[in-house]
Amino acid sequence: MLFTSYAFLGFVAVLFLLYYIVPRRWQWGLLLGASYLFYALAGTEYLAYILVTTVTVYYTALRIERNADRQTGYLKEHKNELTKEEKKAYKDRQKSIRLRWILAGLLLNLGILAVVKYTNFAIANLNGLLHAFGKGESRQLSFLDLALPLGISFYTFQALGYLIDVYRGTVRAQRNFFRFALFVSFFPQLVQGPISRFGDLSQTLYAEHAFDKKTFSFGLQRILWGYFKKLVIADRMLVGVNALIGDPEAYQGAWVLVGMFFYACELYADFTGGIDITIGIAQTLGITLQENFERPFFSRSLKEYWRRWHITMGTWFRDYIFYPISVCKFMQKFNKACRRYLGEAVGKRLPVYLSSFVVWFATGIWHGASWNFIVWGLGNWAVLMVSETLEPLYDRFHQRFGAGGKAYRLFEVVRTFLLVSALRTFDCYRSVPVTFRMFGTLFTARNWNILWDGSLLGLGLSLLDYGILAVGVLMLVSVSLLQRHGSVRERIFAKPYPLRFVLWYGLFLTVLLMGAYGVGYDASQFIYNQF
Amino acid sequence: MSENERNAGYIKDVENAKNKRYKSLLRGIVSALIVLVSLYLLQRLLVPKYVDDVVEGAFIAEYYGEEKDFDVIFIGDCEVYENFSPAMLWEQYGINSYIRGSAQQYIWQSYYLLEDTLRYETPDVVVFNVLSLQYDKAQREAYNRMTLEGMEWSAAKVKSILASMREEENFLDYVFPILRYHTRWSGLSGTDLEYMFDTKPVSHNGYYMRVDVKAAQDVPQGRILADYSFGEKAWDYLDRMRELCAKEGIELVLIKAPSLYPYWYPEWEEQVEEYAFAHGLRYINFLELGEETGIDYATDTYDGGLHMNLSGAEKLSAYFGSMLSEELGVPDRRKETELSSRWEEKLAAYEAEKQEQYRYYGMQP
Structure with missing residues (x-):
């Protein structure tokens, strides 16, 4: 069901x-x-x-x-x-x-x-x-x-x-x-x-x-927001994603970037939408479930992203795999041996690399029984370990150039988004060789004109669909920005009733009229159902 | 604080709480009304009106606006609503008839339309076109919609929906069509607003008029089929139709309209003939009565032999009308004043559209 x-x-x-x-x-x-x-x-x-x-x-x-x-x-x-x-x-x-x-x-x-x-x-x-x-x-x-x-x-x-x-x-x-x-x-x-x-x-x-009216209505509001993400944004974007990954040979070069962006947005709207529905249902029943996301696309590094994306999975791997491995007898002996033979600086890092490797391999294969997930997991591991090793260098760079202002923070957010999206393409194409080949075409196929010459309309999405997606993504970003200052539902709750009614009923009508559901749309299950 | 002040404060609190409850209740009722009314209006706006290009979806609903005392009811697909003219039957024989036809109407839908019709009246004769025996399951959702949406809600409609739904369809979409047509907002036209609550008639007692001509040329032969037997579901509904007619004292007439395409296989003909013979039913294959009906496929069809144009439909009706009145004893009711005056209006509309179409196609009447 x-x-x-x-x-x-x-x-x-x-x-x-x-x-x-x-x-x-x-x-x-x-x-x-x-x-x-x-x-x-x-x-x-x-x-x-x-x-x-x-x-x-x-x-x-x-x-x-x-x-x-x-x-x-x-x-x-x-x-x-x-x-x-x-x-x-x-x-x-x-x-x-x-x-x-x-x-x-x-x-x-x-x-x-x-x-x-x-x-x-x-x-x-x-x-x-x-x-x-x-x-x-x-x-x-x-x-x-x-x-x-x-x-x-x-x-x-x-x-x-x-x-x-x-x-x-x-x-x-x-x-x-x-x-x-x-x-x-x-x-x-x-x-x-x-x-x-x-x-x-x-x-x-x-x-x-x-029965508590406020808790119940907050639960329903969360469910509605989840359906908005899933039906209005994710399932609409899915049309474009399917077109791009269905025929990789036809969509190379700049199309890979488009696919990266589409898939990142689709996955976010799909997974967070599903979790919103889940948490919302539990809330209407008076049950509290742990939050699974904390505005992950506002992260300034991959490490921060993984603290804010699929939080319950991350903490599960940390508490039940990473920590036990890190403190097990073998790892302690390995730690000692590394320090003795490779010196303090390198020796203390190797056990962390090894424990993290196990965790990221497990994370990859947990997402799916195929090499693309394993490579995706290990890709994350490699970036994280390189970042951690080079952290002193970054710190010196930041101090030297005074990086830390708003513009630089924005740069970091965009960089992290691109990095996450790039790694996600292993998940998107579901094939390691195809993913590498497609990345290669970014440098060989000179077709940047597809971004403005109307080619995007050939993905099965009309201009109106792009308009809806643009507004939808803007809404996601706006709500995420507002969430930094506390619960958005609480803030809406404090507004006069007519305004609240217009807001929530408007959202309901948006889902009803713009949702990708019913005959003509393939009922698509949530991406994370498959894991 | 004195006892009196405390009491007054308590009474005030109780009254405030009471007012708050009333206010909340009123708010709830007003909100619910706004939601219900706006959803109803949206639904009316979004459902297809079938008054412009694809008018076939409007035929089924038009029946409910009629005075229901018809002597002959036609049921079936386009081979009935484009090939027989009730106006001609009235004019020449005083037969009061109606066509409950719709595009690619499946036999189970025909059966439930018959059940639906019997809720209002019991005709003397029911004419069923047998082409739909070839289908054992619905082919396209669009055709389901065009037949089922026009039906008024009844047990027959529910059963018809359940018998017709394809895998991708959902019963709730029929109950609340807004769920099905929710994306139509991007393609709305002035027509949707104009006919939001009321529609205009697009048929003449269920007959879809076309006066233009496209001669039948190079009619393709039917492709070879792996199995020519009609399916179990089709036979079952034909049995049910026959039994229902027998129970209600209605003469069931099976016909095959003279459309050249879709191809009518001899193997199909044989099965229908056997069935009709076994159950004592009258079966008329108009494809074999070209000379008697006078159908000329060079002038009497508007789409190369698939459907009759007005000329073909009137010829066919003239022939079939004599059969209905002479062989089946369908009465001539032209002397009934009220009915005649109703038909006068209908004939005027029929004539007006005829002239309009002649003008539109640049033809001489």
């Missing part, structure tokens, strides 16, 4: 109604039922996957916590009887048990994710190797017919984040299985995130919510 389908709107409308009619203690149960219904409508065959993850993570977390509680109890009870060494030996034994449990939980669930998402990618690479070594067609492996369950990357990461948190003792395990099942399957975020932490989401997910 696509977020942009009438069926979904009907589903959500009925849920809102029921949610505030049923006794409040049943609200979370209703959400669980609705989430599983939502999931079943995507394909009943996928239910098994999410159930396996739910059951195994639930059970593993309980075992880990029981073990930790038993350890605490035992040590308290035998506080005076045990020597320091005995206590340490006991703790090590228990820790090793917990480690075995968490490894089992992680391996099983990451294994499921790996099998359904990456098996065919591995087969394709193996076939490539066999072919390269002259084994020919006779030794080629057949691809498996594996369907990717809806939102598997998102719910797996969310569930495993919870498991690691329980292992670390930062959250208590959820004892009610059904409540935990709701945490894993909560339908608005199942499709494209955000990847919530149990400690945050559980604060409001299971609470009883009375």
Whole structure:
């Protein structure tokens, strides 16, 4: 059920109604039922996957916590009887048990994710190797017919984040299985995130919510803004993007820049629009989800951009991959060895490079089982590491030339936007050689005239479409600028009712009349659904 | 503060709260009204009016403005609404008839139009053109729209929509056409404003008049088909149509209009003949009655043999009218004063358009 389908709107409308009619203690149960219904409508065959993850993570977390509680109890009870060494030996034994449990939980669930998402990618690479070594067609492996369950990357990461948190003792395990099942399957975020932490989401997910007019209307406003981004901007831009990437040979040189810009805008409007709808739905239900974006295109560096784009994924990789790798025994030994043999300056950097490499490789492959995503991830890694290494040089440059004024900050914002957009073309063309070749044409094809000679109208977008897109993008930028000074909805809320009505109803009519939906438009799912 | 002052303050608070509630309620009602009225107006503005180039979408709705006591109802696709002239049937035989035709009307749509018609009247004869038996599923959304949108809401319309929808279509788009036509705002014309609430008649009792001539030349032969059998859905709806007519005491007449194209295969003809014979239905293939009807494909068609022009339609109606009155006993009602006066107006409009078209095409009447 696509977020942009009438069926979904009907589903959500009925849920809102029921949610505030049923006794409040049943609200979370209703959400669980609705989430599983939502999931079943995507394909009943996928239910098994999410159930396996739910059951195994639930059970593993309980075992880990029981073990930790038993350890605490035992040590308290035998506080005076045990020597320091005995206590340490006991703790090590228990820790090793917990480690075995968490490894089992992680391996099983990451294994499921790996099998359904990456098996065919591995087969394709193996076939490539066999072919390269002259084994020919006779030794080629057949691809498996594996369907990717809806939102598997998102719910797996969310569930495993919870498991690691329980292992670390930062959250208590959820004892009610059904409540935990709701945490894993909560339908608005199942499709494209955000990847919530149990400690945050559980604060409001299971609470009883009375109907609050302001919260409810704020939620609806956020949903509407999300649909504006998705239907008026992203899906309209998609027409141009599809034309450009559908026939790369015909669209070279300056067209690559156009594609870069179009795809960056489309992806932003699509993904942030989807997240707005998700957070808005949760808000109407009285549930708070973590923000996933913080005006990323206002970033002045790639590092800052990644702190502000897909925040919940970034922090997930940081907390559950980067930090554990950085402090693991192997990395500590590696750190020491590097410092000893390569000197302090270089030696201290190499372990960071290595940990970051793992994180960015994982980020790339998490987005999709293909080389273009891996190269995209590693491209980000390379730029980030070069920037970090050259940071002292930048600082000296900034001090020397007094760079830091408004104009320079604007330059940095534009530079970061171009850099991000350029890296995104790996994602856009979905092929590494094609992306490199297309970049090459930027320097060989001299067709800058396409920017003003009317060729842009050949992308399937009319002048009116460009007008709508220009106004739409301007609105996005304006709202982002206003957001720097606080909630835009709060500011509108403080205005007189007639003005508020005109604003929100105007936005509704804009979506209704200018949205790319219905017959004549291919229902396009959100880009991040595919991850 | 005294007790009285406290009470007065409390009463004031209660009144303020009450006023606030009323104000909020009033605001809600006014806002809802603005939303509903503006959406209704927008919808009226955006839906196609079918009064200019593509008028075929207006035919179905025109029926509801009629006095419904017709003796003969034609149902089917363009082969009925372009090939038969109810005006001629009235003038020559006093037959009060109406064509419930629409572009590429599928057989299930014909069936539900029949059901819809029976909500208002029970004709003596229903004439169904069999060309649509070739389709087992809807071919284009545009054709669905042109038939279904004109129907008034009823169980028949709902069933017809559900039977017709293609994969990309959605029932809600029929309930709220603004969802379907939301992008038309960029192509609105003066006509959309002029006919926002009321439309002008574009047919003559469902007949679409064309006086121009384009002779039939080089009519293509039908391409070879893998399977000439009509589909299950088509047969099912023909059965239902037959049963419904039998139940209501209506004579169902199957016809194949004399259009040369789309090609009518002998294998199709055979199946219809067998069906008609098996169920005792009258079946007339006008393609085989060229001499009797006097159709001349050099002068009686306006698009190379696909459809009859006025001359062809009047010839065909003259022939079929005698069959209807003599063989099927459809009454001559020209003596009914009220009906006659209605027809006088209709004939005047018919004549006026005829003259206008002759002028437009630079032809002599």
